[in-house]
């Protein structure tokens with residue numbers, strides 16, 4: 001190396017600040033300190049589940065009724081589905097291991113065909129997870145244009161938008177559940193390439209957006225609407241004069257539930273919730289699917305889903321066809337019991353849909369640890385929504401029901417919620433307080 005080079009290197013070294021400790025770690029530990037404390041000490045955080053029996057789970061020596069899984073249809077425990085898996089393993093082995101562009105077992109073709117028929121879309125493509133899809137497809141569809149992002153979109157959508165932003169895409173946020181605000185932002189936009197990203201059934205509130213209104217605004221402004229219905233697929237579906245419950249029939253997701261078409265709408269969903277499988281999809285036109293096969297990195301660079309997951313998706317389609325509407329009715333009835341009890345107690349929840357995601361905010365966010373312990377000690381397992389996962393005024397817990405929960409488990413849950421309400425830990429609706437006064 002020449003003297004000129006070594007001299008420059010020495011000057012650069014002298015100018016850079018001395019790094020002590022582990023700043024890359026310390027910065028993040030400070031940011032998530034509330035959550036880290038809870039994780040370190042709380043039995044309902046980062047728990048090891050040692051045994052399951054139906055929807056009861058054992059953590060250490062404690063058996064708890066599980067209201068934290070997203071297995072909405074109870075397919076994880078369905079004997080008809082479980083018993084079909086070994087045959088697929090015998091025929092295909094445990095894992096394909098080719099990336100999909102190199103070779104996909106014929107099971108993929110069968111899944112995409114059945115899924116496309118169920119959704120009523122032009123075509124569909126499956127990849128292992130929704131996260132893979134958001135990270136690769138959002139930057140692609142946004143091209144070098146502008147993304148309009150739901151202010152409360154799921155973290156994985158947000159991260160997909162961040163990747164797009166790093167590639168030069170502009171990102172503007174519109175207010176949650178506010179199609180008029182989206183309309184306003186789109187009216188002011190000069191960029192002709194516009195992608196609107198939002199959640200279908202919201203993973204925290206349990207409500208669905210007014211999809212017809214958002215689709216109309218997007219179409220009027222020549223924007224593509226990109227919807228993540230991770231929690232709606234398998235639960236809500238097309239409406240029918242003979243539907244057994246307000247969720248609709250067939251569980252074919254929010255676009256059909258809203259009576260909408262797929263014109264200018266791309267639907268993303270997953271099998272890892274209602275279908276209890278590791279697989280996700282994007283419903284899109286065939287030319288977009290063909291583009292994604294060569295341009296979306298996971299189709300070439302990521303490993304595929306295990307054969308057992310492909311098998312449980314196919315078996316899940318059969319069960320959905322034969323018994324899905326009965327399971328959805330059961331799910332709706334269990335959810336309705338909990339919501340009715342909460343209404344009678346005056347307990348606040350953002351859920352106004354009757355869907356099986358019920359968030360219960362606390363009166364005082366600092367009580368999250370104690371409230372979680374109370375639920376644990378009363379045999380109830382829920383998802384804790386702690387700060388900074390959610391803003392301080394939304395700290396609380398989230399109940400998710402599944403068709404595999406029993407009435408006894410729901411009784412236990414309602415008793416625990418009632419005790420928390422009576423102890424003053426939960427927020428009480430203003431109208432319920434007025435009634436009591």
Ligand SMILES: Cc1ncc(COP(=O)(O)O)c(C=O)c1O
Pocket residue numbers: 128129130131132154156199203228230231270272279280
């Ligand atoms: C709305 C939403 N989108 C995406 C995901 C991530 O899905 P996946 O595990 O398939 O990446 C989740 C998972 O919880 C979710 O709730």
